[in-house]
Amino acid sequence: SHNFVKGVCVHCGAYDNYGISYAFDSEKQCYYVAKNSSYEGEVAKVVPVYNDGMTGVYPVKYVSAAAFMDNPHVKTVVLPESVDYIGGNAFFHMNNLQTLIMPGVELIQSGGEFGMNHIVRVNNLRNLVIKKDFVATGDSQIFVNDPDGTLNAMDVYAMEKDGNIS
Numbered sequence: 001s002h003n004f005v006k007g008v009c010v011h012c013g014a015y016d017n018y019g020i021s022y023a024f025d026s027e028k029q030c031y032y033v034a035k036n037s038s039y040e041g042e043v044a045k046v047v048p049v050y051n052d053g054m055t056g057v058y059p060v061k062y063v064s065a066a067a068f069m070d071n072p073h074v075k076t077v078v079l080p081e082s083v084d085y086i087g088g089n090a091f092f093h094m095n096n097l098q099t100l101i102m103p104g105v106e107l108i109q110s111g112g113e114f115g116m117n118h119i120v121r122v123n124n125l126r127n128l129v130i131k132k133d134f135v136a137t138g139d140s141q142i143f144v145n146d147p148d149g150t151l152n153a154m155d156v157y158a159m160e161k162d163g164n165i166s
Contacts, residue, residue: 014053030061048080103159
């Protein structure tokens with residue numbers, strides 16, 4: 001059993017995940033945000049580095065496919081700059097998601113190893129913070145909310161390299 005002091009287990013060095021599920025990708029030598037459909041918090045704040053107590057300290061680099069799919073609880077997702085890509089259906093059908101902050105994601109592509117539908121059917125999304133030079137290519141299907149393809153109004157902010165938001 002873990003004994004966390006200031007977010008780190010005094011026995012094994014594992015970091016407190018505060019309820020967010022992470023997994024290790026041995027090929028890419030990084031952690032990623034794993035399946036969190038049942039995460040019950042209103043704010044999902046992803047850490048930039050993680051340690052599971054066995055593998056060691058590595059950066060958190062991506063959000064896996066369907067990571068938060070159908071999660072009814074989360075209202076805000078905060079990704080650190082270390083997360084530079086998100087998997088297909090990562091935020092699919094998150095009806096209560098209101099704010100998505102992803103300052104490290106530079107490119108969303110359709111197809112590839114993670115598929116598409118990255119941010120779809122998030123009907124209450126009102127605030128989006130992205131990297132200033134963010135690009136979506138092909139038929140990535142992001143920000144499509146209703147089945148008929150309509151998009152609700154949202155505020156979009158660009159994060160500068162110095163951390164300022166415009």
